[in-house]
Amino acid sequence: MSGISRAGQRPPMSAAAMRAWRIGFIVLGVAGLVLGGVVLLDQVNPSRYLGILAWFIGALVIHDGIIAFGVLGVSLVLRRAGRRVPVAVLAILQGAIVVGAIVALVVFPQIYKQGVGTLNPTVLPLDYAGNLVVFYVVLAALTAAVIAGYLAVRARRARTGSARS
Amino acid sequence: MTTQREGPAGLNVTMQRLLHDMRRSLASPSRTPRMATVLGRLLGLAFVVCFATGLYSHFLQDPLPWMHFATRPTWLYQVSQGIHITAGIVCFPLILGKLYVVFPELFQSPPVRSFPHFLERASIALFVAASLVQITIGLLNTFQLYALFPFPFRQTHWALSFVVIGSLAIHIGVKLPVIAKHWRKKPERVARQLTFSTGGAPKAPATATRGVTGRVFAWIDQTPGQHPSPADARTSRRGFLATIAVASAALVALTAGQSFRVLDFANAFGPRKMGTGPSGVPINRTAEAADVLTTANAANWTLTVTNGDRSMLFSRDDLLAMQQYTVRLPIACVEGWSQWATWRGPRMRDLADLVGAGPDVYFRATSLEQDSIYAVMEMGPEFVRDELTLVALELNGDVLDIDHGYPARMIAPARPGVLQTKWLSSLEVI
Numbered sequence: 001m002s003g004i005s006r007a008g009q010r011p012p013m014s015a016a017a018m019r020a021w022r023i024g025f026i027v028l029g030v031a032g033l034v035l036g037g038v039v040l041l042d043q044v045n046p047s048r049y050l051g052i053l054a055w056f057i058g059a060l061v062i063h064d065g066i067i068a069f070g071v072l073g074v075s076l077v078l079r080r081a082g083r084r085v086p087v088a089v090l091a092i093l094q095g096a097i098v099v100g101a102i103v104a105l106v107v108f109p110q111i112y113k114q115g116v117g118t119l120n121p122t123v124l125p126l127d128y129a130g131n132l133v134v135f136y137v138v139l140a141a142l143t144a145a146v147i148a149g150y151l152a153v154r155a156r157r158a159r160t161g162s163a164r165s
Numbered sequence: 166m167t168t169q170r171e172g173p174a175g176l177n178v179t180m181q182r183l184l185h186d187m188r189r190s191l192a193s194p195s196r197t198p199r200m201a202t203v204l205g206r207l208l209g210l211a212f213v214v215c216f217a218t219g220l221y222s223h224f225l226q227d228p229l230p231w232m233h234f235a236t237r238p239t240w241l242y243q244v245s246q247g248i249h250i251t252a253g254i255v256c257f258p259l260i261l262g263k264l265y266v267v268f269p270e271l272f273q274s275p276p277v278r279s280f281p282h283f284l285e286r287a288s289i290a291l292f293v294a295a296s297l298v299q300i301t302i303g304l305l306n307t308f309q310l311y312a313l314f315p316f317p318f319r320q321t322h323w324a325l326s327f328v329v330i331g332s333l334a335i336h337i338g339v340k341l342p343v344i345a346k347h348w349r350k351k352p353e354r355v356a357r358q359l360t361f362s363t364g365g366a367p368k369a370p371a372t373a374t375r376g377v378t379g380r381v382f383a384w385i386d387q388t389p390g391q392h393p394s395p396a397d398a399r400t401s402r403r404g405f406l407a408t409i410a411v412a413s414a415a416l417v418a419l420t421a422g423q424s425f426r427v428l429d430f431a432n433a434f435g436p437r438k439m440g441t442g443p444s445g446v447p448i449n450r451t452a453e454a455a456d457v458l459t460t461a462n463a464a465n466w467t468l469t470v471t472n473g474d475r476s477m478l479f480s481r482d483d484l485l486a487m488q489q490y491t492v493r494l495p496i497a498c499v500e501g502w503s504q505w506a507t508w509r510g511p512r513m514r515d516l517a518d519l520v521g522a523g524p525d526v527y528f529r530a531t532s533l534e535q536d537s538i539y540a541v542m543e544m545g546p547e548f549v550r551d552e553l554t555l556v557a558l559e560l561n562g563d564v565l566d567i568d569h570g571y572p573a574r575m576i577a578p579a580r581p582g583v584l585q586t587k588w589l590s591s592l593e594v595i
Contacts, residue, residue: 013345018341018342018345021338021341022338022339022341022342023338024338025334025335025337025338025341026334026335026338026339028331028334028338029288029331029332029333029334029335029336029337029338030331030335031331032327032328032330032331032332032334033291033327033328033331033332033335034331035327035331036324036325036326036327036328036331037324037328039320039323039324039327040320040321040324043320043323043324044316044317044320044321044324045317048315048316048317048321051314051315051316052298052316052321054315055298055302055314055316056291056294056295056298057294059293059294059297059298059301060290060293060294060297063264063293063297064264064271064293067261068264068265068268068271071265072268075193087397087400087401088400088404091400091401091403091404091405092404094404094408095404095405095407095408095411098408098412099408099411099412099415102257102258102261102412102416103412103415103416103419103434105257106254106257106304106416106420106434107434109304109305109308109310109313110308110434110436112310113308113309113310116312118308118309119309119450119451119454120442120448120449120451120454120568121441121442122437122438122441122442122447122448123308123309123436123437123447124308124436125437125438125441125447126432126433126434126435126438128434131419131433131434132434134433135415135419135433
């Protein structure tokens, strides 16, 4: 993107250029929305619109109402539980929980579909539930190793620091 | 528990601390416009990649009259669609991370300041909803879990792609000053002050005592200690970015093996696995599902090749009697999985020559399969005339399995699997 300032090396984008770019993006975006609407009207039976709308609202409710507040709650609990735990350890722990949750989000529907059955055996041919358990074991082991490594480095630094002083 | 916390006063302090923690949790060091810019451009890039590869896949299936397509490299569609699906999966950690960063923006006060502000918020709601629905139905489509959504996948995914890209452009337009300001990293001391207008780092009580909300926040913020040091804030931000990176890397490593051979060994969560199925090739639609078990196995099966008034019938033996060619081509599905295989049979262009078809003609292939929009497929001259386009009779050294399209099927370079018509019935010049 030209015109963006690079820490004083280049002048910042002029107000007029910024305005032109913004208008350009917004016009392009509105055109995209109109095209999307036309394609929807043209190709999707109106009887399906309510279903799409329900999914839109559902997506917002599930994310903003459940997932986001869930994450807030977990971070609150971790912070309260871990007042004496170093921030980095908390960050590693939180990270591992989030990675586990995101992978679950992708893999759970596969496990569900495997349960209800697929049209042929080459669709979802793997042991997804088993693999998820293995993934969690590996994730837990790696998390423990990273935390242990961090604490060891921290302890060595503290010793070196105190020896010097 | 200290004596300070006992009784109503203690409860008060506990409540205060809890609210303070909540406010601090909301005002995480990762929630800065800079972080929104960093994740936003990655997510924006992923969306654009998905859109471009999606357009390519769409127009291969529904070409406009003037369109011609590249047939080399032969893995063009395999890689393009593999990227489409893999980038789509990566959108999950990226969009969740992006939404985490901007979560405090949800609680803007007042919620709507003006009509343009209302439009901006409405466009963001549409953007978020359309994006979440788009990547979710895309994921569910890769393992054919259609029962969960009451609308057709392909048409809705196609329409939403414009809604998502349009909303993205509007979002960039609206936020361009913020994006420009935070495109490059700022020195730490500056970065600390750049938080979202709402839910930013707790301000000093004196500056935030206006109104009831101000008083409440000021009261919460009087809780001693607990402000993150710059080092802690940096650790927290790095941890957040590392988390998104690890989640993205894990999803790619553990699923992309269905599209890319180099990652096949790590394929733990891909909806497909290379080497599975008859002759070591996965299947999308079985012969039973296509209702061709009787017609495809019929002893009197013939392939009709027509050019205007000129028509020829070929039995399987007739096709086997023609010059046979062996080609290595991937079968690459719109659902993202792909599989390299060895195919054998006569060249499509030899059949075209036999009925006197010119070099620039289009062909229509019709399958025996029932109830499928893919039962009829059209193919431009670039594919008809390609030396690698075969009417395949064998796959990986075996007679074509009934589920792979016995007695004969199309295989052409750089085409989606749904256009590699199985259970061929006729080929005609159009």
